[in-house]
Amino acid sequence: MPKRRYLLPAIVAAAVLVAVTTGQALTGGGGGTAAAANGALAATAGCGKAPTLSSGTRTIQSGGQNRTYILRIPDNYNNSHPYRLVFALHWLNGSAGNVASAGYYGLQSLSNNSTIFVAPQGIDNGWANTNGRDLTLVDDLTRLIEGDLCVDTTQLFALGWSYGGAMSYAIACARPTVFRAVTVLSGANLSGCNGGTQPVAYFGIHGTHDSVLNISNGRSLRDTFVRNNGCTPQSPREPAQGSLTHITTTYAGCRSGYPVQWAAFDGDHTPSPVDGSSSPNDAMTWTSGEIWRFFSQFESTIPPSSAPPSSAPPSSPPVSGQPGTCTATYRAVNSWPGGFQGEVIVANNGSTTLNGWTVRMTLAGGQAISSLWNGVNTGTTGNVTVRNASYNGTLGANATTTFGFVATGSATPPGNITCASP
Numbered sequence: 011m012p013k014r015r016y017l018l019p020a021i022v023a024a025a026v027l028v029a030v031t032t033g034q035a036l037t038g039g040g041g042g043t044a045a046a047a048n049g050a051l052a053a054t055a056g057c058g059k060a061p062t063l064s065s066g067t068r069t070i071q072s073g074g075q076n077r078t079y080i081l082r083i084p085d086n087y088n089n090s091h092p093y094r095l096v097f098a099l100h101w102l103n104g105s106a107g108n109v110a111s112a113g114y115y116g117l118q119s120l121s122n123n124s125t126i127f128v129a130p131q132g133i134d135n136g137w138a139n140t141n142g143r144d145l146t147l148v149d150d151l152t153r154l155i156e157g158d159l160c161v162d163t164t165q166l167f168a169l170g171w172s173y174g175g176a177m178s179y180a181i182a183c184a185r186p187t188v189f190r191a192v193t194v195l196s197g198a199n200l201s202g203c204n205g206g207t208q209p210v211a212y213f214g215i216h217g218t219h220d221s222v223l224n225i226s227n228g229r230s231l232r233d234t235f236v237r238n239n240g241c242t243p244q245s246p247r248e249p250a251q252g253s254l255t256h257i258t259t260t261y262a263g264c265r266s267g268y269p270v271q272w273a274a275f276d277g278d279h280t281p282s283p284v285d286g287s288s289s290p291n292d293a294m295t296w297t298s299g300e301i302w303r304f305f306s307q308f309e310s311t312i313p314p315s316s317a318p319p320s321s322a323p324p325s326s327p328p329v330s331g332q333p334g335t336c337t338a339t340y341r342a343v344n345s346w347p348g349g350f351q352g353e354v355i356v357a358n359n360g361s362t363t364l365n366g367w368t369v370r371m372t373l374a375g376g377q378a379i380s381s382l383w384n385g386v387n388t389g390t391t392g393n394v395t396v397r398n399a400s401y402n403g404t405l406g407a408n409a410t411t412t413f414g415f416v417a418t419g420s421a422t423p424p425g426n427i428t429c430a431s432p
Contacts, residue, residue: 053092054156054163061089063158067106072150073143079130079151080110083159084123092162094125095155096305097148099137099170099177101281106131115169115195115281116298117305120383122412124401126159137177139201144177145184152188167305169193171281172223176200179231182210186238190308193301195281196220198227209239209268213304215275215297218248222279232272236261239268248274254286258300271304273297285418286348294346299381299416306383309400335360338369338429343414345421349380353414354396356429358405364431366403369396369413372426377419385413394424 065083069076084093098114100106106129113119114127121127130147137144148168155161166189168178175197182192183206191211212235216228225248236243242263249255256275264270277283282295337359343351354371358364372393373379379390384402388395402411 054159054161056089056156056158057092057160058089059158061087061158063155070147070150070154072147075133075143077131077133077147078106079128080106081155082110082114082118082127082129084121084126086123087159089160092160092165094121094165094167094305095152095161096121096125096127097151097166097168097178097181098127098129099168099174100129100132100135101170101172101174103135104174105135109174112292115171115301116292116295117169117302120298120302120414122384122402126155126161128155132173132177137173137180137201139177139180142184142202142204144201145180145204148181148185165190165308167191167193169195169301170197171195172197172279173200179203179234182206182212182235186210191305193304194228194231195297196223196228196279197231198223199231203234206234207238209265210235211268211270211304211308212239213271213273213301215273215301217277217279217283218274219251219277220279225274232270235268236270239270240265241270246272246274249276251276254288256283256285256296267308269304269307273300284346286346291346293344294349294351296349296380296416299351299383299414302383303381306399336364336367336429336431338371338427340371340423340427342421342423349416349418350421351414351416352424353412354427355410355412356398356405357410358407361407363407364403364405364409366432367398367405367429368432369427369429370394371396371424371428373417373424374420374422377417377422377424379415379417382415383413384411387415 063081065081067078067080069078096117098109100109109129118127128151130151139145168181168189170178175194178192178194179197180201180203181189183203186208193213195215196217214228214232216225218225241261246259247257249257253276256273258273261270275283280290282290282292282297284291284294285296337357339355341353343353354369356367356369373391385396385399396413405411
């Protein structure tokens with residue numbers, strides 16, 4: 011399978027990307043797209059063409075078998091804008107349908123139509139990956155989607171819980187130059203690790219008293235990439251049993267562009283722990299926000315001539331003139347004892363293109379932001395400033411985008427919300 015090499019900013023200008031062979035002895039391996047010159051990876055063959063794929067349950071021939079998957083293409087898909095591609099993998103005896111109905115581990119609602127999601131179906135509802143058959147499926151799906159849809163080849167991600175986490179780990183081991191980052195929720199080495207010596211941005215999440223896959227399994231997977239990514243080894247602090255909290259640690263000393271993050275929570279074998287509660291809840295879990303923040307921190311390395319994804323790309327070229335008028339509106343999403351999730355809608359109400367935005371808001375006493383996505387925040391308590399991310403700062407006339415956050419404290423809406431353009 012052709013490799014894609016991720017280029018750090020310091021060497022992008024000098025590097026020329028070439029395709030190389032992995033040399034992995036997996037039957038039926040293949041897929042991926044060829045690398046491009048100009049020191050960065052090109053958008054895929056699907057860019058600029060009318061897609062034949064559509065959202066829904068579909069079938070693909072892979073390794074001599076019919077395999078099914080569920081595809082979710084963003085609303086208002088624009089074939090000139092490269093999108094992230096996220097593989098979301100189900101658990102043992104789960105299904106692609108379970109993953110899709112749960113919003114791809116809660117990431118779909120956070121993606122703001124910036125991401126293509128695919129949920130493959132495992133054979134016998136699992137990911138044994140016998141003779142590399144499930145890696146072959148991932149390769150084949152990658153090739154199919156990139157050939158038909160506009161994908162940013164530097165923005166491929168995988169995540170899954172339990173057996174799905176094991177398969178995500180196998181992807182990290184075997185496809186380190188294809189996938190930018192993975193998240194493993196309550197996983198173990200069940201699907202193999204072909205390779206496992208190259209760096210991949212890695213986020214591990216595990217319950218401290220997991221009765222199905224002991225947390226020692228999660229620590230072992232994490233430590234593979236602590237080593238590969240050149241991070242400083244440590245034993246991160248983990249919450250005490252009965253505390254009903256989680257502790258997230260970002261490792262120090264990692265190679266630039268290859269962070270390792272670890273979140274241990276006081277709980278059992280679940281993909282949706284809730285701080286302050288022993289009852290899992292997909293709508294209230296903190297995991298979705300933290301995973302989305304981890305994935306969305308990685309900027310595209312597509313050449314500047316290819317526009318990054320936008321929540322609402324303008325239908326015509328930007329109009330010259332004064333910047334548009336920026337407004338911000340808060341919307342409550344969820345709340346629970348001791349915390350809440352909010353969303354801010356940023357709108358360009360003017361007749362000209364808005365190039366960048368800054369929202370300021372005041373949190374009530376006792377409130378503190380624990381994670382935020384689709385924006386870059388300064389401060390977590392009191393007066394907080396949120397600026398646009400790299401991919402959602404340009405808004406055409408009457409276009410909108412959003413950023414979201416999870417915070418501790420009462421669900422009182424933030425006050426003094428204002429929006430300004432640079």
